[in-house]
Amino acid sequence: xxxxxxxxxxxxxxxxxxxxxxxxxxxxxxxxxxxxxxxxxxxxxxxxxxxxxxxxxxxxxxxxxxxxxxxxxxxxxxxxxxxxxxxxxxxxxxxxxxxxxxxxxxxxxxxxxxxxxxxxxxxxxxxxxxxxxxxxxxxxxxxxxxxxxxxxxxxxxxxxxxxxxxxxxxxxxxxxxxxxxxxxxxxxxxxxxxxxxxxxxxxxxxxxxxxxxxxxxxxxxxxxxxxxxxxxxxxxxxxxxxxxxxxxxxxxxxxxxxxxxxxxxxxxxxxxxxxxxxxxxxxxxxxxxxxxxxxxxxxxxxxxxxxxxxxxxxxxxxxxxxxxxxxxxxx
Numbered sequence: 380x381x382x383x384x385x386x387x388x389x390x391x392x393x394x395x396x397x398x399x400x401x402x403x404x405x406x407x408x409x410x411x412x413x414x415x416x417x418x419x420x421x422x423x424x425x426x427x428x429x430x431x432x433x434x435x436x437x438x439x440x441x442x443x444x445x446x447x448x449x450x451x452x453x454x455x456x457x458x459x460x461x462x463x464x465x466x467x468x469x470x471x472x473x474x475x476x477x478x479x480x481x482x483x484x485x486x487x488x489x490x491x492x493x494x495x496x497x498x499x500x501x502x503x504x505x506x507x508x509x510x511x512x513x514x515x516x517x518x519x520x521x522x523x524x525x526x527x528x529x530x531x532x533x534x535x536x537x538x539x540x541x542x543x544x545x546x547x548x549x550x551x552x553x554x555x556x557x558x559x560x561x562x563x564x565x566x567x568x569x570x571x572x573x574x575x576x577x578x579x580x581x582x583x584x585x586x587x588x589x590x591x592x593x594x595x596x597x598x599x600x601x602x603x604x605x606x607x608x609x610x611x612x613x614x615x616x617x618x619x620x621x622x623x624x625x626x627x628x629x630x631x632x633x634x635x636x637x638x639x640x641x642x643x644x645x646x647x648x649x650x651x652x653x654x655x656x657x658x659x660x661x662x663x664x665x666x667x668x669x670x671x672x673x674x675x676x677x678x679x680x681x682x683x684x685x686x687x688x689x690x691x692x693x694x695x696x697x698x699x700x701x702x703x704x705x706x707x708x709x710x
Contacts, residue, residue, distance in 0.1 A: 387577070392540070402592050404464040405439065406457070409484040412556045416484045417464035418457040422449030426495050426518040426704055428697055430456045430487065431477075431509075433500030433684075434606055437463045437596045439589050444686050447694030452701050455490060456486035457481065461564065461605030463596040469555055470562045470657055472608035474508035474616050479554035493518035495700055499686060500526055503614060507670070510629055519633040519700045520671075523693060524683050525664040528617040528625075531649075531656045539651045543617030551615055571600060584687050626669040633703055633710055634674035635696050638664040641682045675710040 387663060406419025420427070420436055428448055430441050459477055460468025461648040466482060485492070493516050498506035503525020510517045526532075532541045536693035552709065578594045585593065639663070644653035668674040680690035703710055 380630050388609040394487055400595075401464075401593055402588075405592075406464075408464060409449060409487050411468075411480060411487070412485055412558075412582060414460060414466040414468050414556075414558045415464075416457060416460065416466075416468075416480055416489060418455055418484050418488060419445075420453060420488065420490060420552040421445060421506055422451075422453045424452035424701075425491070426452065426493060427490055428452060428454040428495045428497055428701070429481070429490075430454070430551045431466050431481070431496065431498040431506045432456075432459065432462075433502055434609065435597075435602065436502075437593060437597070439463070439585070439592050440684075441686050442585055442589050443690035444697075447690060448697050449706065451698050453490075455485070456558075457484065457597075457607065457672070459609075460658065461599075462598070463592075463600040463602075463638065467558070467562065467564050467605065469558050470551070470608050471670045472605055472611050473551050473554065473612045474505050475512065475551060476554040477609075478509045478512050480555070481509070482516070483556065491515040493570065493695065493705070495519040495521065497521045497523060497697065498525055499523040500683065501613070503527070503619075503667075504613065510632065514630075517632055518704050520629065521693075521696055521700060522634070522636045522667050523609075523685055524637060524639045524664075524679075527667055528620040529659075530663055531651055533649065537648050539649055539656075543614055543621045545616040546618035548618075549612075549615055551612070566604045568598070568600050571598065571603065581684060581687055597649030625666075627672060629671040631673045633700055634668065634671040635700050635710065636664060636667045636674065636676040637679050637685060637696055638676060639683055639685065639691065640678050640680045643682060673709050 404417050405527045409418055410414040440531055441456045445454050445456055458465040495518055496506035503522045503568050528543050532543045533539050578590055582590050582593050642657050644656045668676050679685055679689050681690050685693050
């Protein structure tokens with residue numbers, strides 16, 4: 380299984396915490412039939428911001444950004460099915476399936492669109508598909524160091540692939556809310572590496588209570604079971620987008636592309652030269668701005684996890700987009 384965010388799993392886990400029992404969810408558990416989705420909405424104002432996490436990330440990892448954004452508008456973070464407090468959901472975990480569950484949860488909560496969608500890493504292409512599926516529900520979009528079609532990612536052992544290369548040409552099944560017995564996670568707690576019982580130093584910027592919540596969440600086998608299905612099916616979307624130009628796919632939806640300044644690549648642990656990967660990354664990020672005729676790109680002096688490393692800058696970008704939508708001005 381390839382990872383879009385190596386920092387979550389492949390770096391040394393430095394900060395140890397004792398094992399913890401399930402903490403109380405900060406948000407609400409929304410009943411979608413026979414599974415529940417955890418959604419946490421704070422603040423007031425429109426348009427409402429909705430965050431789609433990166434692979435292996437949780438709603439609580441956006442605590443710092445959510446706190447900042449709540450000062451000027453309403454913002455909802457959530458956990459995809461199988462993550463943290465959200466129950467395992469129907470499989471396969473396609474973009475369409477993820478989009479349906481989020482759409483239904485927001486409707487059941489009475490959260491009104493059109494929304495500003497914020498997609499980080501893996502979440503970037505997920506919100507692109509949301510906009511394609513529910514265009515009337517999208518007021519704007521922020522791509523936060525988002526994954527894109529053709530992007531090089533590590534798959535372990537120093538090997539890389541381009542997103543979309545792993546596609547099997549499988550037809551994407553229609554999404555649904557019913558969970559069958561075969562959808563239940565097959566991974567067990569004892570199957571997870573022992574280091575998942577410790578917390579990476581990356582999360583030390585979060586409040587202590589939130590660190591404990593993240594530590595608990597990262598030890599849930601259902602998270603990694605969901606990821607297996609998410610990464611398996613994401614390639615089908617990337618391959619489709621590679622096959623034809625995506626320029627203008629978002630029409631004139633206001634779009635901000637946040638791109639990290641720090642490379643994060645090395646020649647010593649990859650079969651692709653770091654300089655090549657860096658060049659392609661900047662080109663791919665620039666191409667994301669072509670999705671809309673009303674877009675801008677901001678280079679953020681940060682690594683990949685901007686929600687933790689540069690939360691004020693991310694919140695500021697969101698506020699810029701909120702103001703542009705409220706004032707009916709172009710970016």
